[in-house]
Amino acid sequence: MSALLDVSGVTLRYKTPSVLVTATDRVSFHVNQSDRFVLLGPSGCGKSTLLKAVGGYLNPSEGKIRIKGREVAEPGADRMMVFQEFDQLLPWKTVLENVMFPLLVARKLPRKEAEDKARAYIEKVNLTRALDAYPHTLSGGMKQRVAIARGMAMEPDILLMDEPFAALDALTRRTCQDELLQLWEETKFTVLFVTHSIAEAIKIGNRILLLSPHPGRVKAEVNDVDRVSPTDGSAGQLEKHIHELLFAEHAAH
Numbered sequence: 042m043s044a045l046l047d048v049s050g051v052t053l054r055y056k057t058p059s060v061l062v063t064a065t066d067r068v069s070f071h072v073n074q075s076d077r078f079v080l081l082g083p084s085g086c087g088k089s090t091l092l093k094a095v096g097g098y099l100n101p102s103e104g105k106i107r108i109k110g111r112e113v114a115e116p117g118a119d120r121m122m123v124f125q126e127f128d129q130l131l132p133w134k135t136v137l138e139n140v141m142f143p144l145l146v147a148r149k150l151p152r153k154e155a156e157d158k159a160r161a162y163i164e165k166v167n168l169t170r171a172l173d174a175y176p177h178t179l180s181g182g183m184k185q186r187v188a189i190a191r192g193m194a195m196e197p198d199i200l201l202m203d204e205p206f207a208a209l210d211a212l213t214r215r216t217c218q219d220e221l222l223q224l225w226e227e228t229k230f231t232v233l234f235v236t237h238s239i240a241e242a243i244k245i246g247n248r249i250l251l252l253s254p255h256p257g258r259v260k261a262e263v264n265d266v267d268r269v270s271p272t273d274g275s276a277g278q279l280e281k282h283i284h285e286l287l288f289a290e291h292a293a294h
């Protein structure tokens with residue numbers, strides 16, 4: 042089976058007027074259909090940069106990124122992004138209009154079809170009661186759920202999520218994580234999820250890629266995350282193991 046997303050030897054650099062910043066160095070991984078694939082690493086290791094490159098917003102200086110065998114060259118409706126920031130919704134549009142917007146503009150669906158699809162995904166994130174609300178009247182968690190509904194309604198090949206729950210309080214964060222997993226049970230979408238929290242990576246992912254600090258290089262890949270259980274202590278053991286893998290070099294000094 043060929044991978045849905047194939048990231049092969051990808052080096053990503055930013056050119057600023059004074060310096061050339063290498064964000065990731067020859068990173069390789071692949072994501073299969075229905076994977077919940079997590080990029081995990083400390084701040085500054087290039088997770089967001091990798092996600093942006095998969096999104097088509099940044100071209101690799103080295104290596105290739107392919108979706109279903111096609112090289113990624115620009116942004117496309119086959120890859121939808123959900124960001125950490127709460128201000129990613131259009132403030133002058135209601136919840137329903139926000140979710141409909143890319144369906145009308147990018148997918149060019151007829152209005153009725155776009156509305157039906159938007160309503161169905163808003164229902165999936167339990168926000169039907171807020172259909173006609175404007176973003177400024179919603180809590181942070183509700184805004185993130187709208188952004189998730191908007192991304193999922195496009196039915197992309199892969200949903201790209203950049204720390205979508207990082208700015209939420211702990212309780213809301215847990216609820217949003219549970220909802221995302223519930224949604225995944227229903228639709229088995231493919232997601233590439235960025236986080237710097239080991240616990241969140243274990244909760245969300247079935248596979249986790251561990252990245253070293255700046256510049257980001259692959260440290261290890263953990264592929265059997267689904268086998269751990271939060272109740273028998275195995276999740277705690279995996280968390281400890283991942284912590285050791287991530288910080289092995291620091292411990293040696």
Ligand SMILES: Nc1ncnc2c1ncn2[C@@H]1O[C@H](COP(=O)(O)OP(=O)(O)OP(=O)(O)O)[C@@H](O)[C@H]1O
Pocket residue numbers: 055056057062063064082083084085086087088089090091237255
């Ligand atoms: N627009 C930019 N111009 C120059 N350097 C940048 C730019 N964006 C990011 N960088 C640098 O690239 C490196 C990787 O940044 P990136 O945001 O991808 O890391 P990250 O792992 O997502 O971190 P965090 O968890 O803090 O968001 C960092 O050293 C950062 O300073």
